[in-house]
Amino acid sequence: MALDKIHAMRAFVAVIQAGSFTNAARLLEISAPSLSRQIAELERTLDVRLIQRTTRRLQLTAEGQIYLEGCERLLEQMDELDAEVQTNRRQLHGLLRIAAPEMPKPLITVLKEYMDSYPNVKVEVDILNRPVDMVAEGIDLWIHIFGPIPLGYISRPIVDLPLAVCASPDYLARFGAPLHPRELSDHRCMHTKLTRESNPWCFERDGESCSVQLLDGLVTNTGDLQRELALAGHGIVRLPLVYVADDIKQGRLLTLLEGWKPQASVLISAVYPSARYVPTKVSAFVEFLQHHAMSLAHSPVSRSKQ
Template structure:
């Protein structure tokens, strides 16, 4: 239909082709295919110009209505970002949701009154897109899959404790000193429980024996803030505590130089919904404006 409209406008297959970066034979074949499907001749083909047949003029009037409808549909689609609606479903870590999403979520929702957000949290990444999720945000190594993983930041894991605990028990000076301290980590099998430190150019893993374990990072944060002992948590989780001095980093001279990437995962690259695009843009701007690293 487009080829027919172009040829009608330019009165020539060659001119229509030049205007639309096609070959004259391609335009001619498209029009011929259309004529064969309709079983009518749309053009009288002269040596230099084309003229519409009676059937061609009737088809042109109908095609104009279709093209106007297409243009209207395109204009509506272009307006979607300003009037997002529906539910954006996000799967992420509880601590990331609490400390990096929730603080600015009301402002984001205020921009789009017809949009709602549903957040489901879990400590580790599991592909949930078959359940209707739009986005996942997780850290660490992701399993191989056909999903799109977009790196949006990185997490440095900080060993830290409250000033009250360090005043009582003293500051660990080398990684091995952790074995003499009250330490806490996650209750499930996770790389987050591997307390690795750079020492003389090599990574040393300290086999910490936790006094207690918790299945939520915020519980580890709470026990540390209460002066209970030493924890190891991501800076996106405890960045504000470190900046305020509520938690003090320890063993900074031995901190690992290999941060964990944080990925935003979505099903595929093509035809992202406007609500997904708007959220990704807002999240990346938030991270740029309020970095969590100290």
């Protein structure tokens, strides 16, 4: 087995500082014979005797004294370097490039808290509603909404977002509010590619299931556009609650079909290019996402149209 030179140097310094092989072995938590073999192997590798051994004491040779001083300097520098790297790890800096299909308010909150916590990290966010080639595009983290993830990437599920079905008071005043999911087939409903199912919409209530095939209408891959159209009275939307929670709270949108729960959901995942090395700036952001997972999944709903 090849000699671990750094390990052997530490053992050599420990022997001299402790004054004996027995004391040094105790400090290093190894046996004295094992320690003696390490020093002997180090001397064979260097082709020089470092320590004169007697029954009563250890005596450094001239070469041993030179080697001891050099080892102490080198090991001190290595320890300082390790400490500097660890400090740098805690005090993150550099560029973090994030890709996301869009940034609803809770994700913006996560982003703000991350930047406040790590002011030396420069963050770039690319809003990309398409598959991302993370390596070619230099993306560190992809905030992915349900869909196929390219092979070779590593994904960590963050949260499954519940959906809300809602419309504006203006739309409901003109067309009325559906009281049962089947009535959605007579309404203008906007579809999204963000969910596991786009059409039909499926619901459940107290063990009862209902699947509704919707009329052809607007289909997008962005929830923000659907929200704006819903606010403008264009039709009924089924979006993650985090997109519309504030609008519902302020009465700009009203939830529909009380008691019926959409069976679909939107999965948010954190995607990395590789599991072999995840930069600390990336893992720190994912920790923020996980910390806010509950606020992403649950937003209060206070207004409904029955």
